[in-house]
Amino acid sequence: MRKVYHRIIQIAGNVITVEADDVAYNDLAEVKSARGTSLAQVIRLLDNKVYLQVFAGSRGISTGDEVRFLGYPMRVSSSEDLLGRVFTGGGVPKDNRPAILENLIEIGGPSVNPAKRIIPRNMIRTGIPMIDVFNTLVESQKLPIFSVAGEPYNQLLARIAMQAEVDIIILGGMGLKHDDYLFFRNTLDEHGALSRSVIFMHTASDPVVECLLVPDMALAVAESYALKGKRVLVLLTDMTNFADALKEIAITMEQIPSNRGYPGDLYSQLASRYEKAVDFDGAGSITVLAATTMPGDDVTHPIPDNTGYITEGQFYLRHGRIEPFGSLSRLKQQVNSKTRSDHRTIMDTMIRFYADYKETLEKRSMGFQMSKWDEKLLKYGDLFEARMMDLSVNIPLEDALNLGWKTLAECFDTTEAGIKSDLIKEYWPKAE
Amino acid sequence: MQDSNSGKIVGVNGNMLTVEFDTQVTQNEVAYAILGEDRLKSEVIRVRGNRADLQVYESTAGLKVGDKIEFTDELLSVELGPGLLTQVYDGLQNPLNELAEQSGFFLKRGVYLPALDYEREWAFTPSAKIGDKLNAGDKIGSVPEGIFDHCIMLPFSFRETWTLVDVKAAGSYKIRDVIAVAQNEKGEKRDISMMQEWPVKIPISCYKEKLIPAETLITQQRIIDTFFPVAVGGTFCTPGPFGAGKTVLQHALSRYAEADIVIVAACGERAGEVVEILREFPHLDDPKTGRSLMERSIIICNTSSMPVAAREASVYTAVTLAEYYRQMGLNCLLLADSTSRWAQALREMSGRLEEIPGEEAFPAYLESLIAGFYERAGLVKLNDGRNGSVTIGGAVSPAGGNFEEPVTQATLKVVGAFLGLSRERSDARRFPAIHPLDSWSHYESIVDGKKIESARQLLRRGNEVNQMMKVIGEEGTHIDDFVIYLKSEFLDYVYLQQNTFDEVDGATDKDRQTYVFNKVSRILDTSFKFEGKDEARRYFLELRQMFIDWNYAAFGTDKFKQIENGLEDKIKERSNA
Known part of the structure; x- marks a missing residue:
């Protein structure tokens, strides 16, 4: 005793x-x-x-x-019975069902030996052209959505989770509004995905320390499933609340703050969570998608800044759209040469024209005269925003690529497009 | 055994232990915290009274007050000997592949394996004779290690002069077999094997003198070799915000730089990036030797989720290995990505020690530590008259991409070249995103300095014109100014930018660089006549397209010559001469 x-x-x-x-x-x-x-x-x-x-x-x-x-x-169960259940950050059932105490594993385990990782090679399809075409999500990637309060980042996370072809979804909620928690649970339920999901939920009214535990609980469970060969998707929202909880504890413990009150080990703390994303050599994988709200929409704030150095790219969600500039998937090169022969070309060409469009917009707002070419770009920009950037568009990659060709053909002629001739021959829409 | 050098834990705070000891401890000595079966490696970092503070290279979970500590009386050291090349180590020189075989997917704490294979046999050929007088670092013999002649030297820790009293005949030996015996003037005899140990935080200084780095280290990156060169034995840093291409640049350097040995220290960065090197290097050929790139490489990998204290040690481990191969008369390139993570590890420890913080809570001694690290680079004349070198290139990841922060500033004070990566250029997809106006280098370029200076002038002028045009529009800009702008853009596109992922364009050797730069330089000096701005723009766009195609054609091939002829015609078309 x-x-x-x-x-x-x-x-x-x-x-x-x-x-x-x-x-x-x-x-x-x-x-x-x-x-x-x-x-x-x-x-x-x-x-x-x-x-x-x-x-x-x-x-x-x-x-x-x-x-x-x-x-x-601190331990958490790694049993199959976890599926479909909801827990607090402390691991207590939140769904009025009994606690699970089988196969307990310690959370915050050691790091994966880099020699047991493999180069990521599978695309995760989301049906969102801004992701699939321009910044392809890859299995085992760790990627945050940089956003600000009020943007639909939780909706975006939920949508990706519903459409991604993964075996298990683990949701870690930190400091969420109760409405958001219900939104996630209902969405999973409606799509019949709840039975392959585990939720660790810390809402804004829960004790702050539990917030700190959420990523470790979620990732420990994810790791145990991945070791059994499962492809696991972990959603963490919102990591800014996690970092703020770290700050709170550090200040209480009288640690010397480094930057805007955050502890000096913020980078290591975030990295030890994000680095759990892995493609095991001979087992499953963990993909981590997170939401990071940028305080004051400032990407140089310590939280998004440290996150950006850790993750393999980022999606900027602004005004309800994924920004083509700044958004980046560092792993897209690993997969987008294997999807379709025109994927990289469409990706580069469309972004290039969109950048030109932005420049033209600037010129127009400064009162410079619009040339014929400028008019073409203006038409293109509107089409691009409506067909590619609008988040309500939900089409497979191949359709999105075709739509890209169609858009280019509607605005430009083949010489203006500046695309290799053999691709033009294969994909440029024929005039009717 | 009376454990005179042991102690017990009285405090645990993160990865710092406070330990009470009875007899004596040495600053920076290695100690082990005993946790059941496991022995957790740690290092003494402060002593106060009969209490010492230790940083632990592992997770401290499970340790209790009263648990035993064993001191070793040895500083943190690495094993040096044949078999280092092709290895992948963590920050404490644990071989990761062997660890994976033993412990599986995860890095189990408390598992330490020998860095070198003690059982493997090497073909030793002696070069020194019995009776030879030797100093530390002098050659006794050699073994072939891949493409290199690995020198077996009198251990660096041997002070003064020693006389060889025995040396084994040529044959196969294991690295711990005695291959020679030496005696000093006091008559003390010591066995010598092919392996020696050296404390990582102390520079190896068994050489005659340090020389001024003069020769350019060819990196095959045009913007570096021509505009911001790095010298053999020099130092450089590549600071940049996230997403500006630091790691891609470091990878390019590790592949294409014309050094004998390349040591990559992945310090506190993403594991995924190291995996790319681990999985790709064995399949890539070194164009110089035709052998796998791995044969000239050592990878030190202490990624961001691995223990922080070991991250601090990892850069020292890497530079010690570089110094070791330098002692054999080889040119070593050490690429540390990223030194900011190393500095952060120092900051974390300093915070736990409750030291008075400097700027952004970095410790006050940050600058001297950074200076001390970069000072381990250099071109040296060895005792036998040969030269060897260590070149250090450090990536810096400044918070918010702001170069005013302490790590970047401390680094700039001590390096010979600054290759600043800019967000502005990476957003415009102008890679490598080294800023041509902000960066600088103290070293000698491979092309004529005057030509570089005039090219630089042009870039500056072009930038001014571009800024001006944003205010007054293209209409209000004079055609002469406009052409300057077009020329600077031309230089940027065809020479400064380089496609790392292309087989031909990714690496431009010295001959080709000088050849191509002369052509570029001539175009920049040529005065052209144009009717209007649209015509000028079109002309330079066409010229640029041809030039880019030229960059993609292998040097000296028919295609290369054919495009070159086309270029010449194109230049004549509008030239005033």
Whole structure:
């Protein structure tokens, strides 16, 4: 029987301190207060002082409350029974069904040996031309959607998840509004995808410490499924709330902040989560799609900035559209040569013309005269935005490529397009 | 055994341990935290009274107050000897392929394997004789390692002069077999094997003198070799925001740079990028030797999710291996991607130590550490008169792409060339996105300095005209200014930009660069006559298209000559001369 400690000597923020012996770093404890029982994790040891981060927050904890150490770190079940279930960040069922305690695995496990990774090679089809054609999503990629509050990033995530051909979907929600949580759950349900999904949900009203646990819980489960050969898609939204929770804890622990109050290890903390994205040599894969809201729409803010250095590209979602400039899939080269022979050409040509269109718009707004060529570009730009950028467009890659050719042919002649002759011969729409 | 050099844990904070000890400890010595069966490697980083702070190279989960610490009295060292080439190591020189065989998918903590294969036999040929007087770093013999003659040297830790009292005959030996015995003036005898150890944080200094780097290191990247050259034994940095192509540039350098040995230190970056090197290098040929690129490479890989303290060690591990091969008279290129992650590892540790922070919470000693690292580069004259070199190129990932931050600034002070990557250029898909106006180099270019200067002038003028045109429009710009702008764009497109992914254009050797640059330079100096701006633009667009085709044609082929003739005709068409 483990010893129970009755003397809490310090309570600061969500961190409490007790004097105890024989406690291991990272282990869990149970804190019993008048408000109920909460888990807590050891985050620092010094002499006989043990610092605990209380998952449910320290509000209402009294210095005489009971602390009992459990002797193991945070764990999560990796059983098949998880599918279709909803849990809090602390792993407690949120759907009024019994807890699952089989096949427990530790969260935040070690990193994958780079020698056991393979070069990603499978495209993930989303039906969104801005992704499929221009910035192809690849299995095992880690990719954030950079956006700002109010943009439909959760809708976009849900849509990609519904259309992607993956075996398992794991949703990690951090600081979500309750409406958003219900939106995700209902969407999964409507598409019959709930039975192959696991949800770890931290809503804005839940204790902040649980927010920190969500990515680790979600990714640990994802890893166990991937090792069984499954292709897993992990959705993390919103990682900005995760980073802000990190900041909160770091400040409480009196760590020296590095940049705008964020701890110096923000990069490492984010990387250790995102780097769980993997294509195993001889097992399944994990693809990570995240939402990162940029505070003040500023991409140089520490959260999007550090994220950009970690992830394999980013999608900018602005005004309800995926921006063609700035958005990038670093892995697209691995797959877009194998889809169709005109894929790369359409990708480059259409973006080039769209850039020219933007320049023409600028010229027009400055009052310069519009030439014939400018008129053509203006027509092209409108068509491009309506046919490619509009998020309501939902067509397979091949149709999108055909539509690209059609658009080019409607606006330009073959010489103006600047495309290799053999491709023109094969794909340029014939005049009727 | 009385464990005089042991201690016990009194505090755990992230990857830092506070340890109480009874006897004595050495700053930076390696210690092991004992956790059941596992031994977790760590390093002493501060001593106060009878307490020492240790950074642990692994996760500290599960450690308790009172757990035992074993001190080793040795600094963090690497194993040096034949068999280093083609290897893939983590930051502490653990071979990753062997680890994968042993522990599977994950990097299990506490598993340390020998860096070199102790069982493999090497064909040793002695070159020194019994009675020879040797100093540290002097050659005793050699073994063939792939395409190189791997020198077996008197270990670098041997002070003063030693006399060889025994040396084995030519034959096959394992790296830990004794191949020679040396005696110093005091009569002390020591065995010598083909393997030695060296502490990573101490530079190897067994050479006569450091020389001024003068010769250009050919990287086959036109904008670098011609405009911002790097010297053999020099240093350079490539700062840039994310997505500006730092890693693609580093990959290009690792493939095409004309160095003997290339060491890639993937320090705190994406695992996926290393995987590309790991999986592709064995299948790519080194054009110089026709052998696999892997045979001249060592990869040190401590990616962003691997333990932070080992990330700090990884750049030192890499530079020590480079220095070792330099001692054999070889030219080594070390590419560190990215030094910012290394600096962040220092920052994390400094924070845990509760040191007074400098700018952006980086430790106050950041600058001197960065300087110390880059100073390990250099061209040296070895004891036997041969030259060897270490060239260091560091990628820097400044927060927000802002070069004013401490790591970039500290790096700029100590490097010989600054290849600044710009978001503006990468957004315009002008790759490599090295900014031609902001970057600089102190080293000698492969082409005539005057021509470079006038090309640079033109780029500056072209940029000014372009800025002006944005305000007053094309209509208000004088045709002469407009042509300057077109010429600068021409230079940019046909020479500064280069397609890394193309087999021919991806690498331009020295001869071709000088040849092609002369042509470009002549076009820039030529005065053309045009009726109007549209005509001028069309002319330069056509010229550009021909030139790009020329870049894609292999040097000296019929196609190359054919396009060149076409170019000449095109130039004559409008030339005033």
